[in-house]
Amino acid sequence: MQLNIKDDAWYLSGAAGAGMDDNFELFDLKVEVVATDKPMVCDHPEGSYFRVVGEMLIFPKDRPRIAMYPLAALIPFFPAKQRPTHPHDWMTTDAEIACPDPHCGARFRITRLKTSTFSHAETTLVPLPEHNDD
Ligand SMILES: [Zn+2]
DSSP: OOSSOTTOHHHHHTTTOTTOOOEEEEEEEEEEEEOOSSOOOSSOOTTOEEEEETTEEEOOTTOOOOOHHHHHHHGGGHHHHHSOOOTTSHHHHOOEEEOSSTTOOOEEEEEEEEEEEEEHHHHOSSOOOSOOOO
16 A cells, blocks of 8 residues: 555556546554553553554554554554544544553553545555445
8 A cells, every 4th residue: 555645647547537536534543652550561661652554553663563462452443543533422532542451551542643645446456436426
């Protein structure tokens, strides 16, 4: 997948048909470890973080890892947090996910950053409908 391909002339004139824009935007996310009054048990120090851009998890060079258990708890939230949600939706307002280890005090704060633009044709082989009456 390529990021920010909105300006890719080949794509706009080729895969989606002349003049057809199949772009969509997703929020980039920052997922950061936040401490609470309970001690941390797992190997995820306060302040460590990674970003989610499209389907990619991007880690800083000085901390290129995350334990699989908290990651498994976090992954279901990423697609929802990447997409716009209603202002009253709890998915909009709630940003912290607890570590799944019941003895660990860590939380993972998911923050929406800027949006990145993606192309439908670059992210799936399923074609868009020819006539979209919506
Ligand atoms: Zn933990």
